[in-house]
Amino acid sequence: MAFPQEAKHTEEQQLEPAVEQRSLLTVTNVERIFHVGGSPLHVLKGIRMELKESQLVMLRGRSGSGKTTLLNCLGGLDTPSKGEILFNGLPFHSMSDDGRTLVRRKDMGFIFQAFALMPLLSAWENVELSLRMAGVSRTLWKERVAHCLELVGLEKRMHHRPFELSGGEQQRVAIAKAIAHKPMLLLADEPTAELDSNMSAQIMAVFQNIIRTEQVSICMTTHDPTILEVADHVYEMVDGKFI
Ligand SMILES: Nc1ncnc2c1ncn2[C@@H]1O[C@H](COP(=O)(O)OP(=O)(O)OP(=O)(O)O)[C@@H](O)[C@H]1O
Numbered sequence: 001m002a003f004p005q006e007a008k009h010t011e012e013q014q015l016e017p018a019v020e021q022r023s024l025l026t027v028t029n030v031e032r033i034f035h036v037g038g039s040p041l042h043v044l045k046g047i048r049m050e051l052k053e054s055q056l057v058m059l060r061g062r063s064g065s066g067k068t069t070l071l072n073c074l075g076g077l078d079t080p081s082k083g084e085i086l087f088n089g090l091p092f093h094s095m096s097d098d099g100r101t102l103v104r105r106k107d108m109g110f111i112f113q114a115f116a117l118m119p120l121l122s123a124w125e126n127v128e129l130s131l132r133m134a135g136v137s138r139t140l141w142k143e144r145v146a147h148c149l150e151l152v153g154l155e156k157r158m159h160h161r162p163f164e165l166s167g168g169e170q171q172r173v174a175i176a177k178a179i180a181h182k183p184m185l186l187l188a189d190e191p192t193a194e195l196d197s198n199m200s201a202q203i204m205a206v207f208q209n210i211i212r213t214e215q216v217s218i219c220m221t222t223h224d225p226t227i228l229e230v231a232d233h234v235y236e237m238v239d240g241k242f243i
Pocket residue numbers: 034035036041043061062063064065066067068069070
């Protein structure tokens with residue numbers, strides 16, 4: 001199988017002067033209500049946001065403000081109770097679970113706070129596993145795995161297993177794993193939460209690098225005020241709303 005997004009950005013387009021970026025994700029009046037002990041709990045209260053191609057957007061807010069709930073809705077892991085989410089023109093809010101799963105597998109990558117690596121597999125094998133899961137042809141694995149690990153600066157650690165890597169290095173493997181199948185959108189929940197400020201800065205530099213070279217858009221949650229400056233836009237969340 002060829003990589004589906006290969007033709008997304010042609011050389012010709014890259015040489016053209018900057019044009020208005022296309023909207024990848026449009027969120028309109030999204031609400032999420034959970035029912036807890038028979039009472040409704042309004043966690044998202046009318047969220048509107050937009051993410052364009054090759055943008056880095058951050059969701060910032062206190063614990064419990066609803067960031068993860070929103071990220072889950074954006075990634076199709078959960079569905080809003082009301083409102084609309086358009087991803088690459090597709091109505092995510094009204095698609096079936098199976099439909100969303102297919103889109104997610106092909107066009108999205110996920111990064112979590114706790115790295116989510118297979119402990120017995122090397123960095124190389126972890127990234128390879130992600131290509132296998134995405135149904136990418138085996139003939140493409142070697143070149144793509146090497147490329148992704150180089151992109152995140154781990155060419156010298158390719159055959160280390162997670163326990164032989166630092167927290168920052170493990171998170172870089174997780175990033176390589178999340179971008180291996182060439183997603184359009186990367187969703188990251190507190191990707192720097194477990195890292196010190198130096199390692200967090202390195203992860204943000206990797207994000208900026210992959211936005212440039214892989215034409216991916218990134219939406220991430222954070223508590224950390226020191227990394228906000230690299231975002232194209234920061235949405236500040238308080239009690240289920242943007243302020
Ligand atoms: N499945 C669920 N059922 C009931 N309540 C939920 C559910 N998921 C989340 N909540 C509640 O929604 C609120 C927001 O949670 P969420 O995890 O989205 O916040 P957050 O901003 O990501 O917090 P943190 O930064 O601590 O991860 C919390 O009060 C949480 O208890």
